[in-house]
Structure formats: C-alpha cells, structure tokens
Amino acid sequence: MALSPFHLAIPVSNLLECKNFYTNILNFEEGRSSDHWVDYNFFGHQLVIHYKPKTDDNEHTNSVDGKDVPVPHFGVVLPWETFQQFAELLKLKGITFIIEPYIRFEGLVGEQATMFFKDPSGNALEFKAFKDMSQLFAK
DSSP states (O other): OOOOOOEEEEEESOHHHHHHIIIIISOOEEEEEOSSEEEEEETTEEEEEEEOOOOOOOOEEEEETTEEEEESOEEEEEOHHHHHHHHHHHHHTTOOEEEEEEEESTTSTTOEEEEEEEOTTOOEEEEEEOSSGGGTTOO
16 A cells, blocks of 8 residues: 555744744755745655644653653654664754654564654654564554
8 A cells, every 4th residue: 555645734832943943953845834834845744834822731741661752742654774864963953852762672573763852842753763664563
C-alpha cells in the first residue's frame, strides 16, 4: 500500500518565532501562508502552523523506556540515515532536546532511534527511525 501524506495543523502562540524555527532551524520548505498560518513540507507531509493565543495547558508525560515522553507529540518515522543526519543538524543548530537522540528498546522488538524536542510554542515533536522498518508495528 502506498503511503499517503498526512495533514496536521498545530497551534502556535507566536507565528513569527515559529515560522523562523520551522524554516531556518528545521529547514522545512514553506508553502502557502497568510498572516495567521503557514504551510510546511514536513518530510512529504503537510504541516500547518496556526496562530492561537497562548493558554495555560498542563503538560503531561508517559514513561516509555524509562524516559518521560511528552503527550501529545507528533513527528515522522525517517529512514535511518536521514534520522542520523537530521539529528546532527539539530545538534549543530543548538536544539534543546527533551530526550536526546538515542536507541530505544535496544536489542528488543521495535528497536528504534528516537529524539524529542519542542518548538517555540511548546509543541512536542518526536522523530524516529528503524533499521528494520518491518518493526514499525511489531508486537
């Protein structure tokens, strides 16, 4: 089955700051935009940042592999080498990681590389990769 691109729209409390982050830090290609939203090419998927005034939302985490994973979060499963290159780019750009790039479930079913960080509005992102993509949904 061919993979269809997804569309995700997320709230941001400072459109200009987040536009700079997604364009100049993550190096995502900008698409259409207005004064209150911007489309991005998110590894072949459509990510839209929409301005929304900041609210006092409580952050929630779940423990996964001994780490506090922020919920909600979103991201993309990348090819192994793309993940490694992207992680190095983020380190060079000074990203503050919630969870530094590492191998999760090492030696077990579902072994994967993963990393977590937030955008300037506090949206949590996770990027991951599998050496063996057949492990993506393995039990």
